[in-house]
Amino acid sequence: MSPRIGVITFPGTLDDVDASRAVRYSGAEAVDLWHADADLKGVDAVVVPGGFSYGDYLRCGAIARFAPVMTSVVEAAGKGMPVLGICNGFQILCEAGLLPGALVRNEKLHFVCRDQWLRVENNDTVWSTRYDQGAEVLIPLKSGEGGYMADQATLDRLEGDGRVVFRYVGGNPNGSRNDIAGIASESGRVVGLMPHPEHAIDALTGPSDDGLGMFYSALDALVPSA
Amino acid sequence: MARVVVDVMPKPEILDPQGQAVAGALPRLGFAGVTEVRQGKHFELEVDDSVDDETLAKIAEGFLANPVIEDWTVRRLEA
Numbered sequence: 001m002s003p004r005i006g007v008i009t010f011p012g013t014l015d016d017v018d019a020s021r022a023v024r025y026s027g028a029e030a031v032d033l034w035h036a037d038a039d040l041k042g043v044d045a046v047v048v049p050g051g052f053s054y055g056d057y058l059r060c061g062a063i064a065r066f067a068p069v070m071t072s073v074v075e076a077a078g079k080g081m082p083v084l085g086i087c088n089g090f091q092i093l094c095e096a097g098l099l100p101g102a103l104v105r106n107e108k109l110h111f112v113c114r115d116q117w118l119r120v121e122n123n124d125t126v127w128s129t130r131y132d133q134g135a136e137v138l139i140p141l142k143s144g145e146g147g148y149m150a151d152q153a154t155l156d157r158l159e160g161d162g163r164v165v166f167r168y169v170g171g172n173p174n175g176s177r178n179d180i181a182g183i184a185s186e187s188g189r190v191v192g193l194m195p196h197p198e199h200a201i202d203a204l205t206g207p208s209d210d211g212l213g214m215f216y217s218a219l220d221a222l223v224p225s226a
Numbered sequence: 227m228a229r230v231v232v233d234v235m236p237k238p239e240i241l242d243p244q245g246q247a248v249a250g251a252l253p254r255l256g257f258a259g260v261t262e263v264r265q266g267k268h269f270e271l272e273v274d275d276s277v278d279d280e281t282l283a284k285i286a287e288g289f290l291a292n293p294v295i296e297d298w299t300v301r302r303l304e305a
Contacts, residue, residue: 062289102294104240175241
């Protein structure tokens with residue numbers, strides 16, 4: 001039986017359909033999860049997709065963090081369930097305390113929408129084992145509040161522990177500290193990033209299929225090796 | 227009942243591009259002499275007397291502000 005990966009829909013979520021498609025491309029079963037329902041339907045992993053949950057009211061992710069489904073996600077993550085937060089999903093995971101730091105308005109205020117090169121800085125997380133260490137991948141970035149901020153002690157800890165998973169290359173698009181595009185939890189099972197791997201799974205519909213590696217990586221972790 | 231004001235501001239060390247954009251626009255509109263602008267949020271809460279200061283601090287710290295990037299103040303207005 002193929003692993004079941006849940007994809008959450010909040011009011012204002014945009015990329016749940018693409019995220020589910022990416023899950024299916026990788027060979028897993030995509031399971032729709034609803035913000036108001038605390039039931040995770042027995043999934044093996046969860047993707048928190050991008051968009052503008054609750055209209056980005058108050059702060060990006062600040063309201064979504066209190067949704068019933070997120071209470072269950074935080075609890076399951078604490079027991080080791082893999083969680084991937086993409087864009088608004090990354091913001092939600094930061095607000096929920098699953099990842100350190102916060103995302104703020106882009107340095108130049110512009111909404112950035114472009115295909116972005118990233119360097120894989122850590123291929124030892126649940127969501128990045130399919131990449132070569134140091135590989136450069138092309139993934140769409142589309143966000144207005146993608147500047148990663150954390151205090152110096154947190155940044156030092158992230159860098160020292162190798163918890164920076166993806167870093168922007170070819171110029172910093174949004175003012176993120178240390179060019180950080182994505183980070184991992186201490187366990188490496190929760191990962192958040194601003195760029196959208198689910199939009200880069202097929203050369204027909206994206207700039208590359210580089211994003212698929214994240215979903216394959218999770219699958220590798222969920223399927224007991226034969 | 228009391229009116230409570232919570233002000234939330236970006237921490238000094240956090241870049242405030244919105245405030246900078248406002249500051250940059252002022253000279254173009256003919257207003258000279260404003261050297262810095264920082265933009266934050268202002269909340270007005272109507273609360274009954276059962277809500278103590280500790281609860282208000284929890285609301286500000288845990289929800290209205292994100293302490294990673296923002297500072298907050300709570301004050302009760304005279305009725």
